[in-house]
Amino acid sequence: MPRHDNLNPHSEAHLNGPLFQNALKTLREAAAVVKCDPNILERLERPRRCITVSIPVRMDDQSVKVFTGYRVQYNATLGPYKGGIRYHHNVDLPEVVGLAALMTFKNSVLGLPLGGAKGGVCVDPTKLSRAEKQGLTRRYTSEISHFVGPTKDIPAPDVGTDPQTMAWFMDTYSQEQGGYAQPGVVTGKPVEIGGSLGRNHATGLGVIYVCERAMEVNNMQMRGARIAIQGFGNVGSFAAKFAYERGARIVAVSDVSGGIFNGDGLNVPELLTYVKQNGSIKNFPNSQPISNEDLLTVDCEALLPCALEGQIDTHNAEKVKAKIIVEGANGPVTNSATKILAQRGVFIAPDVIANGGGVIVSYFEWVQDIMSFFWDEADVDAKLKGIILKAFDNVYALKKEKNIDMRTAAMAASVSRLEKAMLLRGLYPR
Ligand code: NAD
Numbered sequence: 001m002p003r004h005d006n007l008n009p010h011s012e013a014h015l016n017g018p019l020f021q022n023a024l025k026t027l028r029e030a031a032a033v034v035k036c037d038p039n040i041l042e043r044l045e046r047p048r049r050c051i052t053v054s055i056p057v058r059m060d061d062q063s064v065k066v067f068t069g070y071r072v073q074y075n076a077t078l079g080p081y082k083g084g085i086r087y088h089h090n091v092d093l094p095e096v097v098g099l100a101a102l103m104t105f106k107n108s109v110l111g112l113p114l115g116g117a118k119g120g121v122c123v124d125p126t127k128l129s130r131a132e133k134q135g136l137t138r139r140y141t142s143e144i145s146h147f148v149g150p151t152k153d154i155p156a157p158d159v160g161t162d163p164q165t166m167a168w169f170m171d172t173y174s175q176e177q178g179g180y181a182q183p184g185v186v187t188g189k190p191v192e193i194g195g196s197l198g199r200n201h202a203t204g205l206g207v208i209y210v211c212e213r214a215m216e217v218n219n220m221q222m223r224g225a226r227i228a229i230q231g232f233g234n235v236g237s238f239a240a241k242f243a244y245e246r247g248a249r250i251v252a253v254s255d256v257s258g259g260i261f262n263g264d265g266l267n268v269p270e271l272l273t274y275v276k277q278n279g280s281i282k283n284f285p286n287s288q289p290i291s292n293e294d295l296l297t298v299d300c301e302a303l304l305p306c307a308l309e310g311q312i313d314t315h316n317a318e319k320v321k322a323k324i325i326v327e328g329a330n331g332p333v334t335n336s337a338t339k340i341l342a343q344r345g346v347f348i349a350p351d352v353i354a355n356g357g358g359v360i361v362s363y364f365e366w367v368q369d370i371m372s373f374f375w376d377e378a379d380v381d382a383k384l385k386g387i388i389l390k391a392f393d394n395v396y397a398l399k400k401e402k403n404i405d406m407r408t409a410a411m412a413a414s415v416s417r418l419e420k421a422m423l424l425r426g427l428y429p430r
Contacts, residue, residue: 015046017095026335033408041415043422044418055067055143071147080115082115082187099158109352121136157188166188167189202361207242211326211349213392214392217396226302229253230303232254235329235355236307237272258291258292260287266284266286267286303322305325311332312334314340330355398413
């Protein structure tokens with residue numbers, strides 16, 4: 001059952017989730033730095049529209065189950081709403097509000113012409129058959145179809161959803177538009193129906209572009225640098241591949257089964273093949289096992305947490321030896337740990353920029369769908385590099401100018417862009 005099930009519809013409990021409250025804290029700190037107009041700040045502290053829908057689904061045993069789904073459209077000052085759809089048994093409205101706010105600030109700091117949104121259904125997708133998941137996706141799409149579209153709101157995959165889910169979403173929406181294909185309504189689709197080349201590796205590649213630039217501004221270089229990577233899924237494994245290709249020594253990686261270490265550097269191409277065959281990094285030849293906790297405190301130049309949130313907190317921040325942390329995952333370093341690391345001179349490239357490669361290439365997919373003209377992979381990678389490094393450089397300049405940490409600077413850059421746009425649109429004449 002959704003956790004907020006017995007909320008009073010007139011209450012503001014949907015604004016009280018921990019994720020959203022945390023985002024508001026950073027927002028207010030950053031707004032103070034850039035002296036954001038209080039009227040604009042008040043508007044940025046609230047979602048524009050929260051949609052809750054009931055989704056009846058005929059299950060394989062012919063019973064009908066009703067699931068609860070959401071779409072929160074947080075802010076559309078900069079362009080159509082954009083954000084993923086999550087299928088997870090913990091999804092509730094306060095969580096979706098928080099995620100939609102984060103998408104707004106991420107799209108803004110990356111300089112994309114997009115607003116922020118997020119969607120979700122409270123369901124355990126691992127308990128659904130393929131037919132049930134398709135039925136759920138089609139009905140959820142119908143329920144929110146008036147609110148989405150290539151010029152309105154463009155969803156994408158998130159936890160528990162994948163390219164197939166997006167294909168069903170696009171098909172259902174297209175049928176409701178008279179049967180004309182509308183690939184621009186979602187991103188993260190299979191390439192055959194309007195997906196973009198380069199989307200699969202985009203987040204990992206973006207992490208490495210950012211890592212290289214973070215090294216550059218700290219007078220270091222990728223070639224020969226020792227790098228430790230937590231998580232070896234989509235983000236972590238591609239980050240390892242691209243760093244290895246640039247001559248870095250990947251000294252440690254981990255996944256849910258634990259970590260492996262080799263001070264001379266792991267052979268990443270062999271590791272990628274090994275993981276394909278064995279399902280995990282465990283017992284990889286020419287490496288010694290280490291715990292996940294030890295991976296985070298390994299002696300190295302750069303640490304790339306690419307697994308889960310909250311991995312570096314007050315209990316281990318003092319022990320981190322890396323000089324640079326690039327946040328491949330969302331929220332891997334807590335706010336309190338960020339302060340400790342900043343005092344120790346550790347440079348953090350924050351998640352909103354570092355893992356922005358995914359949403360940047362999603363933006364490219366939407367552009368290509370609208371143009372019906374598709375780019376080759378090298379073109380996608382080069383355009384990704386241009387956008388992500390421009391965002392990094394803007395935030396780094398603001399960090400230097402205001403003498404603040406990169407996380408606060410990223411939020412400050414984001415708020416500034418939103419404020420300027422809101423003023424130009426005439427909503428808040430000074
Ligand atoms: P994934 O499911 O492909 O991989 C997750 C990896 O983390 C797996 O290797 C898993 O074994 C490992 N892991 C799980 N628990 C762990 C633990 N306790 N210790 C160490 N490793 C552990 O997921 P992903 O797509 O690579 O996403 C990883 C993170 O990056 C998430 O925070 C996600 O929100 C974020 N992110 C992903 C994308 C994207 O495009 N995939 C974009 C932006 C942000």
